[in-house]
Amino acid sequence: MKNRLRELRSQRGWSQLDLADRLDVSRQTVNSIENDRYDPSLPLAFRIARVFQMPIEELFEDSEET
Template identity: 60%
Template sequence: MENRLPMLRVERKWSQGELAERLGVSRQTVNAIETGKYDPSLPLALKIGRLFALPVESIFLLPDEAPKAAE
């Protein structure tokens, strides 16, 4: 699943560790979500949405909804 988490985190000048602390997860979990190696549980996705004051579907995109890279 594609996500905008790295961009949102950087906009706020938070490290992965700072974001992890705010979410109550490990830095490794944040890294795995950001790199697409792990899809968050629904409760964690909702917590992320609330933290950024955004709907979950504007942070996490299904593969067919993600913008295509320029070829």
């Protein structure tokens, strides 16, 4: 699943560590999500949406969608 985490984080001038701290996850988790190697759980996806104050569907893109 593609996501806009890296782009949105950079816009806000946050490091991966800053975002990890806000989400209460490890820096590696943020890195894995940004690299599309790990899809977050639904509760974490909602936390990410709250941190960026955006709806989930604007953060994640369903790669199976045609």
